[in-house]
Amino acid sequence: MSEKESTPSADKGGNAEVWENIVERPEFEALLAAKRRFIVPCCVFFLVYYFALLYFVGWHLDLMKKPVLGKINIAYLFALSQFFMAWGMAWLYMRKAAAFDRAAAELLAKENL
Amino acid sequence: MTIAMFLAFVVATLGITVWSARKNTGASAYFAAGRSIKGWQNGLAVAGDYMSAASFLGISGMIAFFGYDGFMYSVGFLVAYLSVLYVVAEPLRNAGKYTMADLLAYRLKARPVRAAASLSTLTVSTFYMVAQMIGAGVLVSTLLKDYAWITPNAAIVGVGVLMIVYVIFGGMHGTTWVQIVKAVLLMTATFALSFMVMAKFDYSFAKFFEAIASLTYEKGGVEVTQNFLDPGMKFGAAVTGGWGPLDLISLGLALVLGTAGLPHVLVRFYTVPDAKTARVSVVWAMVIIGVFYILTTFLGFGAATLLKPHLITNENMAAPELSHFLGGDIFFAFISAVAFATILAVVAGLTISASTSFAHDFYSNVLKHGKEVSQATEVKVARIAALFVGAISIVLAIKLQTINVAFLVGLAFAVAASANLPVIVFSVFWKRFNTTGAVTGLLVGLLSSIVLIVLSPSVMGIDGPEVAAAKRHLIQADPIFPLTNPGIVSIPLGFLAAFLGALIKREPESEAKFAEFCVRTHTGLGAEKAHVH
Numbered sequence: 001m002s003e004k005e006s007t008p009s010a011d012k013g014g015n016a017e018v019w020e021n022i023v024e025r026p027e028f029e030a031l032l033a034a035k036r037r038f039i040v041p042c043c044v045f046f047l048v049y050y051f052a053l054l055y056f057v058g059w060h061l062d063l064m065k066k067p068v069l070g071k072i073n074i075a076y077l078f079a080l081s082q083f084f085m086a087w088g089m090a091w092l093y094m095r096k097a098a099a100f101d102r103a104a105a106e107l108l109a110k111e112n113l
Numbered sequence: 114m115t116i117a118m119f120l121a122f123v124v125a126t127l128g129i130t131v132w133s134a135r136k137n138t139g140a141s142a143y144f145a146a147g148r149s150i151k152g153w154q155n156g157l158a159v160a161g162d163y164m165s166a167a168s169f170l171g172i173s174g175m176i177a178f179f180g181y182d183g184f185m186y187s188v189g190f191l192v193a194y195l196s197v198l199y200v201v202a203e204p205l206r207n208a209g210k211y212t213m214a215d216l217l218a219y220r221l222k223a224r225p226v227r228a229a230a231s232l233s234t235l236t237v238s239t240f241y242m243v244a245q246m247i248g249a250g251v252l253v254s255t256l257l258k259d260y261a262w263i264t265p266n267a268a269i270v271g272v273g274v275l276m277i278v279y280v281i282f283g284g285m286h287g288t289t290w291v292q293i294v295k296a297v298l299l300m301t302a303t304f305a306l307s308f309m310v311m312a313k314f315d316y317s318f319a320k321f322f323e324a325i326a327s328l329t330y331e332k333g334g335v336e337v338t339q340n341f342l343d344p345g346m347k348f349g350a351a352v353t354g355g356w357g358p359l360d361l362i363s364l365g366l367a368l369v370l371g372t373a374g375l376p377h378v379l380v381r382f383y384t385v386p387d388a389k390t391a392r393v394s395v396v397w398a399m400v401i402i403g404v405f406y407i408l409t410t411f412l413g414f415g416a417a418t419l420l421k422p423h424l425i426t427n428e429n430m431a432a433p434e435l436s437h438f439l440g441g442d443i444f445f446a447f448i449s450a451v452a453f454a455t456i457l458a459v460v461a462g463l464t465i466s467a468s469t470s471f472a473h474d475f476y477s478n479v480l481k482h483g484k485e486v487s488q489a490t491e492v493k494v495a496r497i498a499a500l501f502v503g504a505i506s507i508v509l510a511i512k513l514q515t516i517n518v519a520f521l522v523g524l525a526f527a528v529a530a531s532a533n534l535p536v537i538v539f540s541v542f543w544k545r546f547n548t549t550g551a552v553t554g555l556l557v558g559l560l561s562s563i564v565l566i567v568l569s570p571s572v573m574g575i576d577g578p579e580v581a582a583a584k585r586h587l588i589q590a591d592p593i594f595p596l597t598n599p600g601i602v603s604i605p606l607g608f609l610a611a612f613l614g615a616l617i618k619r620e621p622e623s624e625a626k627f628a629e630f631c632v633r634t635h636t637g638l639g640a641e642k643a644h645v646h
Binding site (some may be wrong): 016019020022023028031032035039043044046047048051053054055057058059061062065066067070071072073075076080082083085086087089091093094097101104105107108110113 | 125181182184185187188189191195196198199200215309318319322323325326340342343345346348349350357358359361365369390392393395396399400403407470575580625626628631635636637638
């Protein structure tokens with residue numbers, strides 16, 4: 001149970017080139033690009049979907065008050081759908097992240113790190 | 114009966130504390146539970162850390178009184194976890210050690226950044242804690258009203274002392290298990306209540322929603338019938354002088370971006386072995402938290418339809434009174450004890466994150482320049498800090514309990530979203546980001562949130578002489594800022610300040626370390642390892 005005494009940032013200096021080399025490897029660039037391609041659209045989507053609810057609830061009350069399923073109105077269904085949206089987005093990310101983990105592990109193995 | 118259930122919970126959690134005290138060997142055990150918590154366990158603990166009494170009692174009450182609009186909080190509290198999942202959990206676990214500031218200090222200058230981050234952490238945690246404790250005082254004394262000696266002051270002191278004991282002796286292990294037990298209890302209670310509500314409607318959703326859609330109750334002595342599923346009872350333009358819809362957007366921004374900047378939530382991701390487990394634990398937390406918030410439908414609307422809003426004592430009592438109506442004294446006692454457990458688990462989480470930040474960020478890295486502090490000293494300082502944080506919160510809660518502090522929780526989320534999140538995002542994703550940007554972002558986000566709240570209708574307002582002391586506005590004048598939630602202004606200000614601050618001067622050291630930081634955050638190379646028992 002030995003532990004590093006220092007904060008991780010303490011081992012600085014000297015080997016900046018090693019890091020630069022890894023960052024410039026095509027595999028690493030591909031990993032970052034793949035993450036960006038997934039995470040940015042996902043964030044945009046969930047924020048738009050969430051704020052759409054708040055926008056409609058704030059400024060389109062008549063539409064939101066329309067009952068669609070018995071007495072249940074659009075407002076409640078839209079709010080409920082947010083939960084399934086969040087779970088769905090989390091599930092998608094879990095699936096995708098497994099591939100990111102593999103790519104990162106392969107990269108480290110190649111560099112003998 | 115109720116007091117017996119309270120005591121049972123206290124005894125059980127003290128048992129957990131004694132058991133975990135044995136495991137607290139070294140700093141990583143004390144601050145991060147040895148990074149040995151499993152994914153599902155941490156998911157439960159995150160849920161237990163996050164679902165406060167404001168959720169269980171507050172949201173049920175808000176739905177009972179304001180219908181659909183109360184449910185907006187439920188939605189925001191869950192969706193917020195997508196920002197935690199996508200943006201902060203994994204980089205934080207990979208690059209940090211014990212606190213939020215670790216992530217920022219990785220490539221920026223440690224002293225100024227940690228000083229500012231520690232200030233923001235302590236502010237968020239203290240505000241949040243004082244709000245919880247004042248709530249605890251009122252709640253516990255109301256729930257145990259058969260015992261005259263349990264005054265709000267006695268309850269605040271009791272809750273405060275317990276949380277100090279959990280944190281000082283139990284450390285992160287103890288706090289984690291208190292939160293896990295609380296999450297299980299809270300979910301059990303919520304499922305039980307929901308089933309009992311549906312039993313009253315013969316388990317028919319159609320009947321349940323029909324009752325909600327035409328709810329007859331008394332309002333100001335007049336009988337009215339209202340559709341509680343309709344939005345607009347709290348945030349509608351008609352009832353808020355036009356500002357409600359914008360206020361709702363502002364609240365949504367603070368919830369969705371603030372959760373990813375709440376220090377007591379962030380530190381939970383240090384308790385798991387690696388970034389992958391951190392990710393798994395966010396998803397577990399999302400399942401539990403999501404189910405809970407969907408069930409607030411039954412708690413809130415159940416209280417509205419079965420009890421009628423005008424017959425409920427106040428917003429916080431909707432769920433306890435519903436439990437009494439459905440299950441009598443014993444069930445009421447159980448639900449009250451769950452509410453008590455809920456408060457304790459949350460304040461323990463707040464205390465440990467505040468004291469860790471004080472010891473690790475402020476004492477070791479600011480006062481002692483990041484050298485010559487042994488692990489043992491850091492833990493000792495954290496324990497002393499927990500004592501002080503707890504004592505200060507007890508005093509503040511007792512002093513402030515006569516004023517209306519509903520704004521404190523909103524303030525905590527606003528500060529987290531306006532001060533903490535912008536600098537986290539920039540330091541993870543923007544190479545040019547630097548110390549100046551981090552300090553200006555943290556300070557501007559913190560100050561703008563506080564100033565705007567002070568100028569808002571939460572603090573300013575003119576009350577008639579009939580308004581009770583605890584409901585009176587702190588400043589008796591017309592509000593200068595029209596929204597109760599400052600997020601829509603303070604969050605962009607926080608981002609802008611961090612961005613402009615970073616442009617003032619280039620910091621080659623920070624840019625040079627970005628490559629290393631990038632590799633580490635994205636691959637987990639060199640991340641803090643789990644502690645083997």
